[in-house]
Amino acid sequence: MNKQPRWTQTWISGTRATGVDLGYPGERLGLPKEGAGSVSGFGRRLGAITVDWLICTWAITRGLLGADPRSAGWVGLGVFALEYIVLVGTIGSTLGMKLFGIRVAALDGGRPAFGSVLLRTLLLCLAVPALVWDRDQRGLHDKAAGTVVVRG
Numbered sequence: 699m700n701k702q703p704r705w706t707q708t709w710i711s712g713t714r715a716t717g718v719d720l721g722y723p724g725e726r727l728g729l730p731k732e733g734a735g736s737v738s739g740f741g742r743r744l745g746a747i748t749v750d751w752l753i754c755t756w757a758i759t760r761g762l763l764g765a766d767p768r769s770a771g772w773v774g775l776g777v778f779a780l781e782y783i784v785l786v787g788t789i790g791s792t793l794g795m796k797l798f799g800i801r802v803a804a805l806d807g808g809r810p811a812f813g814s815v816l817l818r819t820l821l822l823c824l825a826v827p828a829l830v831w832d833r834d835q836r837g838l839h840d841k842a843a844g845t846v847v848v849r850g
Contacts, residue, residue: 720833723737723833723834723835724736724737724834724835724846724848725834726833726834727805727834727846729846729848733849734848734849734850735803735807735848735849736848736849737834737835737836737846737847737848737849738800738835738847738848738849739835740835742798742799742800742849743798743800743847745794745797745798746792746794746795746797746798746800747794748794749793749794749797749798750778750781750782750792750793750794750795751774751778753781753793753794754774754775754777754778754781755770755771755774755777755778758774758777759773759774759777763777775823778823779819779820779823781793782815782818782819782822783815783816783819786802786810786815786818786819787810787812787815787816790802790803790809790810791850795847796850799849799850800847800848800849800850801847801848801850802815802818802845802846802847803845803846803847803848804844804845805844805845805846810843810844810845814843814844814845815843817839817842817843818839818840818842818843818845821837821838821839821842821843822837822839826838827839827842834846835847
């Protein structure tokens with residue numbers, strides 16, 4: 699009897715369902731499996747971006763700048779982008795990332811270059827590139843910028 703998985707199992711259940719070992723996220727990048735420097739999970743990233751978005755749209759845009767609620771979304775996006783460019787470009791993480799213990803790193807482990815931060819932020823603001831991930835849990839925005847989000 700043939701032990702090969704059916705062709706539908708390879709795309710419905712993913713590659714791991716066929717018994718292929720893809721390794722842990724970040725292994726191909728030379729990152730540790732767990733702890734500091736390992737690839738950050740989705741929950742931490744979602745928590746960090748939620749905190750950053752709330753700070754930028756509610757606290758800064760509406761609270762400090764007093765923006766009209768109808769335009770607060772666009773103004774908030776601009777404040778959000780500015781926060782990312784300034785904070786990730788200088789200290790490697792935003793306020794939300796600090797809270798959740800993650801940071802943006804270049805593939806060599808150091809702080810990303812300003813051009814990488816700028817490109818990553820632009821693509822993050824478009825949202826779709828950040829929602830398409832590879833097996834190392836890097837979004838298209840990270841791949842294009844040569845960055846990875848790791849645990850602090």
